[in-house]
Amino acid sequence: MKLYGYWRSSAAYRVRIALNLKQLNAEQVSIHLVKNGGEQHSEMFSQLNPHHLVPALIDEDEQGEFTLTQSMAIVEYLEEQYPQHPILPTNLKERAIVRAMSQSIACEIHPLDNLRVLQFLVKEMGVDEEAKMKWYHHWIHLGFKALEVQLADTAGQFCFGDSPTMADICLIPQVYNAYRFNVDMTHYPNIVRIWLQCNQLPAFANAAPEAQDDAS
Template sequence: MKLYGYWRSSAAYRVRIALNLKGISAEQLSVHLVRDGGEQHKAAYTALNPLELVPTLTLDDELDMDALSQSLAIIEYLDEIHPQTPLLPASALERAHVRAMALTVACEIHPLNNLRVLQYLTQTLGVDEAAKNTWYHHWVASGFAALETLLIRHSGRYCFGDTVTLADLCLVPQVYNAQRFNVDLTPYPNIMRVWAECNQLEAFADAAPERQADAV
């Protein structure tokens, strides 16, 4: 397997955690999202991922039909082919709760604050840095407030009980990004408690952006 990612990409971060938890080896290939206008827009990469986003996971070869995109789809694929250390609970209801928490991050927070959205705000719409940061903080606060409530209902040591799930793989990178943008995280004690618990695990610590080969 080959994982195309970028050290600061929260979506790639999620997949790195999954690979580590399951003990799956994948060659890590960097797609620099800023250099030369963004390597994700180059023809060679677009052939693998028409969305021009990271991550992309290729399997036995690099045929377009074998390239997987979208971090949650990749993680669920890995979970199905390597069912040991499952990332989703056994019951349908519990799986739905875990997915709801994961999607709160992956659908309600991250897309609005992704690099291409922030670049569109500043480079196309002419939004200044202060307004961009206000936008970023607003959507993190909105999503984290909801997620904090879900954790009050469902968390134990981790997002859902005492076992690492897909929800934790989404939460930890989003907290990392929020810290980068100086979001006040004191209103979210359960989020920060779970974040701290996860980062005690080697699989999470080794996936951290600063530990990646392409980190700057």
């Protein structure tokens, strides 16, 4: 397998955690999201993903190599194709709950604070740095506030019970971003506790941005 990603991409970070939890190896290819106007827009990468977003995963089956995009689709693919060390509960209702928590992060928080959205705010809408950060913090707080309430019901050591799931795979990169941009985390004790717990596991620690070869 080959994973096209970027050290600070939270969507690629999700896939790195999933690969590690499942003890799968993938060659890492760095697509620098800032250098040269963003390598995600290059001819080479556009052929892998016309949406110009990392990650992209190459795997192969009996028909040959194929490319997958969208981190959540990739994580679900890994779960089905490589069922060892499951990242979803076996119970149907519980799987739906974990997927919903995951999507609350991946669909409701992350896209609003993505690089191209922030770049559009600054370059096209004339937003200054302070307003950009207000926007950034707003969407994280809105999502984390609600998640914190849900976690009071669902969490054990991790977001759902006592083993890591797709919800933790989504949460940890989002918390990394929150700390990176100085979001005040004092009102999210469950989230912070899970962040600390996950980072003790090599699967999470080895997937962290600063642990990647392209970290600069």
